[in-house]
Amino acid sequence: xxxxxxxVMRMAAPKKKILFVVMxxxxxxxxxxxxxxxxxxxxxxPNLDWFAANGSSGIMDIIAPGVGPGxxxxxxxxxxxxxxxxxxxxxxxxxxxxxxxxxxGDVAFRCNFSTVNDKFDVVDRRAGRVKSPETxxxxxxxxxxxxxxxxxxxxxGTEHRxxxxxxxxxxxxxxxxxxxxxxxxxxTSKGRTKGAELTASVVNKFVRLSYEKMKDHPVxxxxxxxxxxxxxxxxxxxxxxxxxxxxxxxxxxxxAACVAGVGMIKGICGxxxxxxxxxxxxxxxxxxxxxxxxxxxxxxALKKYDFVLMNVKAPxxxxxxxxxxxxxxxxxxxxxxxxxxxxxxxxxxxIAFTADHCxxxxxxxxxxxxxxxxxxxxxxxxxxxxxxxESGCAVGRIGRIRGHDLLQICLDLANRSEKFGA
Amino acid sequence: xxxxxxxVMRMAAPKKKILFVVMxxxxxxxxxxxxxxxxxxxxxxPNLDWFAANGSSGIMDIIAPGVGPGxxxxxxxxxxxxxxxxxxxxxxxxxxxxxxxxxxGDVAFRCNFSTVNDKFDVVDRRAGRVKSPETxxxxxxxxxxxxxxxxxxxxxGTEHRxxxxxxxxxxxxxxxxxxxxxxxxxxTSKGRTKGAELTASVVNKFVRLSYEKMKDHPVxxxxxxxxxxxxxxxxxxxxxxxxxxxxxxxxxxxxAACVAGVGMIKGICGxxxxxxxxxxxxxxxxxxxxxxxxxxxxxxALKKYDFVLMNVKAPxxxxxxxxxxxxxxxxxxxxxxxxxxxxxxxxxxxIAFTADHCxxxxxxxxxxxxxxxxxxxxxxxxxxxxxxxESGCAVGRIGRIRGHDLLQICLDLANRSEKFGA
Numbered sequence: 006x007x008x009x010x011x012x013v014m015r016m017a018a019p020k021k022k023i024l025f026v027v028m029x030x031x032x033x034x035x036x037x038x039x040x041x042x043x044x045x046x047x048x049x050x051p052n053l054d055w056f057a058a059n060g061s062s063g064i065m066d067i068i069a070p071g072v073g074p075g076x077x078x079x080x081x082x083x084x085x086x087x088x089x090x091x092x093x094x095x096x097x098x099x100x101x102x103x104x105x106x107x108x109x110g111d112v113a114f115r116c117n118f119s120t121v122n123d124k125f126d127v128v129d130r131r132a133g134r135v136k137s138p139e140t141x142x143x144x145x146x147x148x149x150x151x152x153x154x155x156x157x158x159x160x161x162g163t164e165h166r167x168x169x170x171x172x173x174x175x176x177x178x179x180x181x182x183x184x185x186x187x188x189x190x191x192x193t194s195k196g197r198t199k200g201a202e203l204t205a206s207v208v209n210k211f212v213r214l215s216y217e218k219m220k221d222h223p224v225x226x227x228x229x230x231x232x233x234x235x236x237x238x239x240x241x242x243x244x245x246x247x248x249x250x251x252x253x254x255x256x257x258x259x260x261a262a263c264v265a266g267v268g269m270i271k272g273i274c275g276x277x278x279x280x281x282x283x284x285x286x287x288x289x290x291x292x293x294x295x296x297x298x299x300x301x302x303x304x305x306a307l308k309k310y311d312f313v314l315m316n317v318k319a320p321x322x323x324x325x326x327x328x329x330x331x332x333x334x335x336x337x338x339x340x341x342x343x344x345x346x347x348x349x350x351x352x353x354x355x356i357a358f359t360a361d362h363c364x365x366x367x368x369x370x371x372x373x374x375x376x377x378x379x380x381x382x383x384x385x386x387x388x389x390x391x392x393x394x395e396s397g398c399a400v401g402r403i404g405r406i407r408g409h410d411l412l413q414i415c416l417d418l419a420n421r422s423e424k425f426g427a
Numbered sequence: 428x429x430x431x432x433x434x435v436m437r438m439a440a441p442k443k444k445i446l447f448v449v450m451x452x453x454x455x456x457x458x459x460x461x462x463x464x465x466x467x468x469x470x471x472x473p474n475l476d477w478f479a480a481n482g483s484s485g486i487m488d489i490i491a492p493g494v495g496p497g498x499x500x501x502x503x504x505x506x507x508x509x510x511x512x513x514x515x516x517x518x519x520x521x522x523x524x525x526x527x528x529x530x531x532g533d534v535a536f537r538c539n540f541s542t543v544n545d546k547f548d549v550v551d552r553r554a555g556r557v558k559s560p561e562t563x564x565x566x567x568x569x570x571x572x573x574x575x576x577x578x579x580x581x582x583x584g585t586e587h588r589x590x591x592x593x594x595x596x597x598x599x600x601x602x603x604x605x606x607x608x609x610x611x612x613x614x615t616s617k618g619r620t621k622g623a624e625l626t627a628s629v630v631n632k633f634v635r636l637s638y639e640k641m642k643d644h645p646v647x648x649x650x651x652x653x654x655x656x657x658x659x660x661x662x663x664x665x666x667x668x669x670x671x672x673x674x675x676x677x678x679x680x681x682x683a684a685c686v687a688g689v690g691m692i693k694g695i696c697g698x699x700x701x702x703x704x705x706x707x708x709x710x711x712x713x714x715x716x717x718x719x720x721x722x723x724x725x726x727x728a729l730k731k732y733d734f735v736l737m738n739v740k741a742p743x744x745x746x747x748x749x750x751x752x753x754x755x756x757x758x759x760x761x762x763x764x765x766x767x768x769x770x771x772x773x774x775x776x777x778i779a780f781t782a783d784h785c786x787x788x789x790x791x792x793x794x795x796x797x798x799x800x801x802x803x804x805x806x807x808x809x810x811x812x813x814x815x816x817e818s819g820c821a822v823g824r825i826g827r828i829r830g831h832d833l834l835q836i837c838l839d840l841a842n843r844s845e846k847f848g849a
Contacts, residue, residue: 018790384457384789386465386796386817402797402821406492413493417795424793425490426497426510427517427691 021419025314030321030364032376036329044332045394052344053393060381062390063403071373079361080273082408094245100168101272105160107247115243116167118236125191131165132236146218177201184240215239252278259311266290290318296342324364355382443841447736452743452786454798458751466754467816474766475815482803484812485825493795501783502695504830516667522590523694527582529669537665538589540658547613553587554658568640599623606662637661674700681733688712718764746786777804
């Protein structure tokens with residue numbers, strides 16, 4: 006990018022707002038169950054197609070051609086960041102995903118509640134898939150801990166998962182896991198470099214302390230009674246530093262919010278400085294989610310914010326479960342949501358329909374296939390695309406772009422970009 | 428790029444010449460006045476369409492997707508340079524634009540003729556929009572100045588504008604403006620770093636000297652009599668070093684010239700080492716320009732030069748003025764020019780029709796939308812594109828490329844590229 010001296014703000018045209026509709030895992034490959042078509046190709050989607058026919062379409066490599074992104078790196082890219090620079094490992098992003106949003110220099114870990122015997126052999130890595138409210142109770146026993154001057158924050162996640170965040174001077178994420186990733190002895194964390202020895206030592210003391218504080222906790226007394234594996238230790242893995250991310254709002258000079266049901270997406274957006282908007286209870290992040298309510302939440306948010314990222318998780322679930330027909334049903338609901346947006350959008354909005362990655366039903370996981378993309382706003386140049394799908398969008402004039410290009414393109418369409426030169 | 432050892436010149440095929448027809452600001456968005464079409468889509472352009480139908484087409488991000496370029500950075504990119512590396516700010520490029528083409532190490536500034544009172548309060552930043560021949564007379568009083576061993580060159584531009592170029596040892600562009608950009612006291616230039624203090628000092632002495640030499644100049648005596656604001660000082664802003672650009676001719680091993688009516692384009696091409704060809708008076712750089720004469724000038728230049736860049740400014744003017752119908756009329760004339768080129772081109776030429784950026788009529792300024800592109804030469808592979816427009820070119824086989832790719836593509840089609848490897 007140009008430096009400040011060579012940039013000139015475009016002032017004349019009125020600024021528009023921007024709405025990203027990220028349909029999680031929407032892209033797919035041909036499915037035998039659908040006669041070789043993708044779920045999008047197979048399903049009638051008159052509303053999404055209206056946007057394709059009247060907007061500009063293309064396909065998008067979220068990271069790079071053939072690189073399958075996680076939802077975390079994908080959303081970083083969609084928000085205009087280079088995940089190769091700001092994605093510092095799963096620890097900080099999972100921590101953020103469950104609401105433990107750290108700051109630069111903090112080191113975060115993914116944790117499991119596990120079951121160990123008194124010789125520190127792991128008996129059950131997931132403590133019988135213990136979950137809240139038990140984990141919530143257990144975590145309370147670990148609040149307010151300080152070890153060797155390092156502040157310790159812990160928070161429970163879904164099921165047996167949790168996150169640990171260390172805050173203080175001299176921390177370094179280059180430490181090994183205490184989780185043996187198997188039924189084996191708890192490992193001693195080691196610093197891979199001299200500078201990481203303090204961190205490793207704090208981690209080892211924390212793991213030991215979690216055992217001391219939880220082994221006879223009422224929750225575990227109760228579990229013992231019921232013959233359930235006790236959640237008597239927290240084991241760490243995936244250490245990473247919180248990245249130094251220039252807040253989205255500052256970087257792009259606009260207010261921004263996210264509307265999402267899934268913790269990880271909220272976490273990513275939170276790390277990037279977006280406001281995280283509470284969604285109604287009907288927006289479950291599951292297949293039964295109420296997409297119209299979610300769309301209304303996004304439309305409402307657009308009254309206050311310049312930029313809104315809305316994530317709908319449902320299509321990803323069917324992809325992971327390998328259920329092509331189910332994904333088609335979800336797509337019908339997505340199309341109704343698109344129709345609702347079409348009816349209620351004001352004409353000062355640039356809207357982009359896309360996905361964060363493909364989750365092909367016959368693969369059951371994320372792939373590096375490009376995702377379909379349609380961008381629409383009043384006065385956009387329309388093109389040859391008439392069907393919103395993996396193949397349909399490919400004939401559009403956007404061509405094939407990268408994930409991080411989308412925001413810049415929308416900023417420009419929203420009359421919010423800066424001119425480089427004179 | 429490959430290094431010298433791994434490059435092999437292709438010798439067999441005869442070398443062709445290259446003509447870039449840069450239709451300034453041509454690209455647009457849908458216009459309400461044109462029923463939602465762009466001016467190019469709305470206008471019948473049989474000659475441009477002939478090139479699209481018989482050539483290869485695509486769309487081009489001059490800098491990057493969604494980044495709106497200035498005409499300066501855009502032409503650098505079209506000439507195959509990376510503007511992020513060689514664009515050193517407006518001073519040197521504006522200086523070059525009015526014919527003050529410096530060399531590496533020179534520091535250049537944009538200047539205004541302004542009016543100050545004897546307390547150095549700025550009374551009129553533009554000295555009543557004074558212009559040539561008065562500014563030309565005033566500049567003569569500032570010729571041959573040397574300050575502390577630094578050579579001072581000044582030249583008048585359009586209206587109240589001028590450029591200052593400093594040449595000598597120890598110069599550094601990191602200095603603040605003397606122009607207060609407001610009705611306020613003249614500022615003292617300061618070096619932002621220790622190394623820039625000499626430059627700041629020379630600038631301050633020059634500004635003071637410009638006042639001494641101009642305040643009682645006959646031009647100002649006359650203006651005083653007429654009650655007009657006196658052009659009694661030159662105020663500086665936008666300091667920048669002349670970049671170290673490897674001349675185009677050397678870089679691409681071919682002779683090169685530009686045919687343009689606008690000073691800034693001539694300046695850019697001059698900085699890059701192209702010969703700047705005088706255009707006939709009828710080629711005004713305005714709406715009334717004689718495009719056929721300009722095309723003839725380019726065709727003539729092709730007899731002597733291997734590469735010619737021709738810039739036609741007119742479409743940009745209608746874009747900035749927001750006049751969609753006028754832009755359509757200009758496009759009709761551009762199409763007649765394309766017809767004239769088609770009739771008179773020899774078949775040893777690779778011709779590219781494109782724009783340096785979009786200037787949508789409803790925006791009135793440059794945007795980052797991709798520009799249409801058609802490349803034609805005998806034996807080129809033709810494609811699905813049949814209409815030269817923002818949407819029409821998008822279906823072509825060139826796909827979506829960057830501005831700096833175009834030259835390399837044309838060099839290759841002209842049998843002038845070097846093989847990388849064996």
